[in-house]
Amino acid sequence: MLIKKWCKAMQKEIDALEANQTWDVTDLPPSRKKAISSKWVYKLKFNSDGTLETHKARLVVMGNHQKEGTNFKETFALVAKMTIAPRYWFSKLSTALRELGFTQSYQDYSLFSLRQGELILHVLVYVDDFVVNDLHAINEFKLQLNKCFHMKDLGKLKYFLGIEVSRGPDGFCLSQRKYALDIITEVGLLGAKPSLVPIEQNQKLAYVKGPAFDNPEQYRRLVGRFIYLTITRPDLSYAVHILSQFMKAPLVAHWEATLRLVRYLKGSPTLGIFLRSDSELHSSAYCDSDYKACPRTCWFLSAYIVYLGDSPISWKTKKQKTVSSSSAEVEYRAMAYTLKEIKWLKALMRTLGVDHPQPIDLHCDNQATTYIAANHAKLIATQHISTSDQVADLLTKALPGSTIARLMSTLGVGHYVPPT
Known part of the structure; x- marks a missing residue:
């Protein structure tokens, strides 16, 4: 029965390729060029409730057999920026x-x-x-x-690229509940005790020594899945940033830290971002940095969160390839990094027909930096805030569970109710 379904899926793919005239029959170029082979990729697609939706077959070109500079000089992989x-x-x-x-x-x-x-x-x-x-x-x-x-x-949009959409009178909730549960199930931790924090405070994973993890591919796959999960979970950004630095040669200690992140996810698989329908179309941003984020390279860590009204719409944690001499300089560079995202979002809003003539409030908890970053072009208006109100702290350091819960509430992250 399964074989018939896969044959039907393959024929459907062939019919679509022929109907859309996806290919042209042509001769190989001279100089003993070889044609690139192709292969079938099979995948079961599921609905958000876990039921089987369809059997999907794709005929793909094996571009991994090509070498840059020899077989091609440019790459093209256009996706919606999701960033x-x-x-x-x-x-x-x-x-x-x-x-x-x-x-x-x-x-x-x-x-x-x-x-x-x-x-x-x-x-x-x-x-x-x-x-x-x-x-x-x-x-x-x-x-x-x-x-x-x-x-x-x-x-109506309910499930798109692993993101579940729930509608209500007050707005939309975006969650990756099923995707999170799939991660927990894959690792075999559905029955594990949840962790209150995604990563230990004062962790020294950069300095840890010990045996190498015997299945680095499994480590890379799990961290890669977590990277995609940060689309709706800003609370995972810092931990995922730390764990992704050991992809090349993970140790057992790194794998154990990743399992802690899975156990944290076990306690909150239904968390999602709420996008309010009554928010004003005015943007604001928070930026933060960690002066000594990487003791080995001395590169600092910067992060930002951008809001549209009361709803968070963009966030990122990134290590900057720069060595700075003071915390004020680090914060200033983090502010400049955030400004790039603000300019892009403002231009995107204009594309969507939303004009934003007023300056965008950019919040920073470093007093010196807010004075240095006076913006005469009025693109931004720097605002000093206390460290306790800095929501971007969530993306730059390991925090206790109580602080995480408070900042998540401030962000507007709540538990997701699946659509009926």
């Missing part, structure tokens, strides 16, 4: 959308916008999946696009 689409597919799709009157965003090339009178339609593309913002205009959009592609309407 891969085959080049030919995306070229055809973007051409079709532009012919329908859509304009491609310079801030995010996967975002297309259409404005016709009172109609404002935004389409976000991720490989061959679409998110469209206007249900009333979607029927006409589907009719037009169906002339070029075979499409399936999945209805």
Whole structure:
């Protein structure tokens, strides 16, 4: 029975490739060039409630057999900034959308916008999946696009790329509940005692010595899955940043620290970000840094959280390849790093038809830095805050459980209720 279903899935993929004229038959170039082979990739796709949705088969080119500089000189992997689409597919799709009157965003090339009178339609593309913002205009959009592609309407957005969407009268909640539970199940810790913190305070993982972990591929896979989970879980950012530094040669101690993160997830798999519908369209940001984040390189760690109204929409933890001589300089560089994201978001808002003429409040808990960073262009307005109110602390250091809970509440992170 399974074999028949996979054969049906493969035939469906072939039919789609032929219908969309994805390939051209051509001769190999001279000089003994070899054709790149292909392979079938099989995957079971599940609904957010864990039930089987479909059998999915993909015919993919084995680009890993190519060598940069020998077989190709450029790479192309366009995805929605979330911060891969085959080049030919995306070229055809973007051409079709532009012919329908859509304009491609310079801030995010996967975002297309259409404005016709009172109609404002935004389409976000991720490989061959679409998110469209206007249900009333979607029927006409589907009719037009169906002339070029075979499409399936999945209805109101509930589950997209592992992210579950729950609607309420006050706004949207984004969560990766099922994805989190899959991680816990994969490691075999569904029955484990939850941890109150994602990573130990005063951890010395950079200096730890001991035996090497005998399955580094498993370590890399688990940390990689956690990286994707930070899309809706800012509380994981710092721990994931630390653990991702040992991907090359993890030790047993690093694996044990990763399992602690899984046990922390066990205690809070339903946490998600709440995006309020009544928020003002005014942005604000918080930035922070850790002066001695990496004792080996002396590079500092910087992080930011950006809000739209009362809702967090962007956050990141990153080690900067810079050695600074003072905490004020570190904080100033962290502020400059945050400013890049602010400028990008402001331009993106303009693409979405939201003007933001007033300066964006940028909060920092270093008094000296707020004086140094006077902004005469009025793009930002620096604001000094106390360390206890610095929500970006969550992304730069290991904190006690009580502080994590308080900052998560301030961020607007709460437990997610699955849609019915």
